[in-house]
Amino acid sequence: MSGNKSNDMRTPMAKVRGLGSSHEGTQHFWRQRLTALANIPLTLFFVGFLIALNGAGYAEVRAALANPFVALVMILFLISGLYHMRLGMQVIIEDYVISEGLKLATIALSTFFTIAVGVASIFALLKLAFGG
Amino acid sequence: MSKSPATRELARRERPLSPHLTIYRPPITMTMSIIHRITGGALYFGTLLVAVWLMAAATSQGAFDWVNWAFGTWLGRLILFGYTWALMHHMLGGVRHFIWDTGAGLEKHTASKIAWATLAGSVVLTLVIWVAGYMARGA
Numbered sequence: 262m263s264g265n266k267s268n269d270m271r272t273p274m275a276k277v278r279g280l281g282s283s284h285e286g287t288q289h290f291w292r293q294r295l296t297a298l299a300n301i302p303l304t305l306f307f308v309g310f311l312i313a314l315n316g317a318g319y320a321e322v323r324a325a326l327a328n329p330f331v332a333l334v335m336i337l338f339l340i341s342g343l344y345h346m347r348l349g350m351q352v353i354i355e356d357y358v359i360s361e362g363l364k365l366a367t368i369a370l371s372t373f374f375t376i377a378v379g380v381a382s383i384f385a386l387l388k389l390a391f392g393g
Numbered sequence: 394m395s396k397s398p399a400t401r402e403l404a405r406r407e408r409p410l411s412p413h414l415t416i417y418r419p420p421i422t423m424t425m426s427i428i429h430r431i432t433g434g435a436l437y438f439g440t441l442l443v444a445v446w447l448m449a450a451a452t453s454q455g456a457f458d459w460v461n462w463a464f465g466t467w468l469g470r471l472i473l474f475g476y477t478w479a480l481m482h483h484m485l486g487g488v489r490h491f492i493w494d495t496g497a498g499l500e501k502h503t504a505s506k507i508a509w510a511t512l513a514g515s516v517v518l519t520l521v522i523w524v525a526g527y528m529a530r531g532a
Contacts, residue, residue, distance in 0.1 A: 294491075294494070297487045297490075297491070298491070300484070300487070301484060301487070301488070304480060304484055308477075308480070308522055311526070312522060312525045312526045312529050313529055315526040315527070315529050315530045316529070316530035319450070319454045319457045319458065322450050322457070323450055323451075326447070326450055335447075339443075342440065343440065346433070346436060346437045346440065349433045349434075349437070350433075350434070350437055353430065353433075353434060378440050378441065378443075378444045381444050381447075381448055382440075382443060382444045382447045382448070384451075385444075385447040385448045385450065385451035385452075386447060386451070388451045389450065389451050
């Protein structure tokens with residue numbers, strides 16, 4: 262349909278979508294970078310929060326985590342950080358695990374791990390925020 | 394398919410090899426790239442420490458005291474110190490990638506300088522964080 266003389270086997274639709282053979286285009290890369298960007302201020306907040314809380318007792322830590330602003334930023338930190346690390350671990354697995362089945366299994370396991378850590382952490386934060 | 398005698402002779406003959414890992418002095422950019430991946434992997438499992446700490450705080454005084462005690466032992470502190478460094482190094486390594494994303498800093502010597510800077514910066518930031526932490530505690 263075009264004057265393109267190369268042996269391009271892609272359909273016109275595939276060219277328009279631009280997703281390539283992975284069917285997801287640059288989505289992985291883009292989300293990796295977006296979460297990386299978000300992680301910078303969120304990590305700095307988390308570290309600063311821990312510095313301020315160093316040596317604090319049970320009641321003080323609970324009160325600090327129950328603060329709405331702290332809880333909100335902590336939840337954002339967890340979501341962005343966990344999403345970012347799941348993407349990163351996927352790349353590590355894809356690089357080193359050769360067997361296709363084992364690759365899929367470990368990536369699935371990594372996703373479960375990520376979600377388990379996230380749900381446990383966020384549930385703890387919500388429990389503290391909504392009255393211990 | 395069996396190889397012809399000529400092919401076998403070629404395979405047997407000693408041929409020059411390109412420099413390999415054993416005699417290769419890794420450039421700093423390569424080392425920092427490897428460390429970036431290792432710190433990323435460490436931070437992946439390090440999130441368990443965050444989760445355990447949050448869950449303990451939401452559970453009971455006893456659970457919290459236990460986690461606090463574990464984090465406060467010399468081994469706990471060593472792990473948390475390593476965690477801090479991994480976090481700072483991975484963060485600065487990420488900033489390095491953002492600089493490269495713009496097309497800047499890719500020249501060989503510039504890239505090496507930035508790589509050294511991420512290493513130095515991560516050590517300095519880690520020390521600053523721990524000094525600040527101990528000062529906040531007043532101990």
